[in-house]
């Protein structure tokens with residue numbers, strides 16, 4: 001799988017998520033594709049980093065935001081494949097599933113749990129209960145869109161490159 005995400009060189013951010021990203025179960029997110037070429041792990045890492053930057057800049061609870069964001073999609077299955085034990089659509093259920101999985105592994109605060117459960121708002125009806133929760137929902141959507149757009153952009157570039165190559169070789173053939 002192509003790696004779209006940069007692993008950021010920020011000591012404070014790395015310290016906050018170290019306990020999470022070194023966990024075996026969290027590492028399993030690398031096996032699952034989230035949006036196109038981006039793994040679930042990379043998507044969460046990216047969302048976590050932007051939540052960290054925004055919440056720190058505005059003097060919010062950046063530690064909780066960073067932790068919750070890193071775990072917000074810890075559902076651990078391929079969402080494109082129908083899961084026999086899943087009741088309801090992935091979009092409506094995976095926040096709760098991620099929170100259940102994360103709670104088994106880490107000591108999460110109620111605020112962090114709420115952020116994970118409500119990260120799909122407004123697709124799901126339940127509102128985030130904190131400003132950090134709202135930030136997570138918007139950053140998640142921003143990252144999902146940019147991960148999708150990156151792939152479309154690279155496909156369009158390939159199409160264009162192919163077209164130019166075709167014209168170039170056609171001209172060469174005509175000449176010789």
Ligand SMILES: [Fe+2]
Pocket residue numbers: 072073094095119120
């Ligand atoms: Fe999600």
Ligand SMILES: [Fe+2]
Pocket residue numbers: 043047072073140
């Ligand atoms: Fe997400």
